[in-house]
Amino acid sequence: MRKHMTAAALTAATALVLAACGSAEPGDTGDGGDGGDGGGETLTIGIKYDQPGLGLQKGADYVGFDVDVARYVADKLGYGEDQLEFVEAVSANRETMLQNGDVDMIFATYSITDDRKEVVEFAGPYFVAGQDLLVAANDDSITGPEDLEGKNLCSVTGSTSAERIKEEYAEGVELVERPGYSECVSALASGAVDAVTTDDIILAGLAAAQEDPTTFKVVGNPFSEENYGVGLPQGSTDLCEEINTAITEMIEDGTWEELVATHTDGTGYVANEELNPPEPDACA
Template identity: 50%
Template sequence: MKLRKTSAAIATGLVLTLALTACGGDSDDSGKGGGKITIGIKFDQPGIGLKTPDGKYTGFDVDVATYVAKELGFEPGDITWKQAPSADRETLISNGDVKFIAASYSINDKRKAKVDFAGPYLLAHQDLLIRADEKSITKAEDLNSKKLCSVTGSTSAQNVSDKLAPKADLQNYGGYSECLTGLENKAVDALTTDDSILAGYAAQKEHQGKFKLAGLKLSDENYGIGLKKGDKDLQSKINKALEKMKSDGSWDKFVKANFGPANYKNEPAPAITETS
């Protein structure tokens, strides 16, 4: 009888040990101890967030997210990258599919009603990408007699149509790469979206020297890191990581590496404003 009780106690202890191990083996909150983290990024924006044909991930947002994850205790190998299309970002966060999102994610009140942000970590502006030899487009109004390309559903194109150049001949394409082809072939005269995204495309090896940014600041776009609403602890930790990234020179290094070939005249690293 005593032997049976001892065996039962050992078995119970083993079950508890296995259960505890299973619960703690894949922590998404602290990388200390072999945890994993899932981060949302863009897969199709060169210079910002791009999944390359060989399965690697590159871009400014990828560098920023990797740095932040490191400060949270996660090594690059602990990160699972998840595609975060613009329309799905809030859903991915609220469902817990990602821990946070860094995906050219502009902070605005409509989004803040659903998610919280840390940052911002980059101040971008809506701009125009034009051919390198283009001299007739120096301001938004010049688009009134031009063909302007953007992606279907783009708020940037709508901003031009509604406010800046209502007589522009707006051409809606399925993707920015199609707009670039049209720009190179002179089917369109300009492409509009955030200057950081435009710089990423212009910096690609196959595009270097063909295009230039017009240098117009048609809107302010503060990129933030999106996270679950109410997670003040994570917000504070990410903000601390972003401050360190600026102070140790990493931010400048990431800007130069991802946007340098496009001669992108970036704004200084913005002050952290999302603290509550």
């Protein structure tokens, strides 16, 4: 009996050792080079599924600026395309997904704020957006939020961006809510509203998604600053530094500029040159 128990114990111990040797944190690929096999691990990345130009699910594929930045960073961490798993990261659930270990990282127009930094860690920023306005291409009457007095402004239900304009720039603006930005764009196309508001690169992505990308234009007068970061679980300092190195390389080798141009093609959009390309912050 004692011999059988000893053998069983050794077998169990060996299994535990092998399991420990096989485990790895995201970024600890063990292959020593870019574009490797990621040590056999899968990297789970949270993205938006419904933001044209940034994070959009198209059948079995995922496209957009955020998605391509995620792919670039993952490659630098040593993960091949077949090791990436993209999952939807709804804005309200992002912190919970990171805290519960549902994702390894999030690229989803995730603005870095002090409140969020209390519960998650951020790498980046990899882009600095600003709240702006989308209007008809032939509308020269709206050049900033102050021009919205007496006009109809659309934003998504629950967003604070339109309220901010009403409180700070145009008290007489009429606010119109829609369940999604695609519905706001449809209202703009029909003339039911005069403008749509959210972050400038999101607006550019919406314009680029039209059959004719010159139908609308981003006013180009941003009035806020939103630093898009890579959401990570707390305590991911080493991984944060690896991601920041990848972001810096992406900017220096010209890929960042190419991706911005690709996903806003035809709209005339230009990223705010005073804020972009950004310099990643030091990791905590």
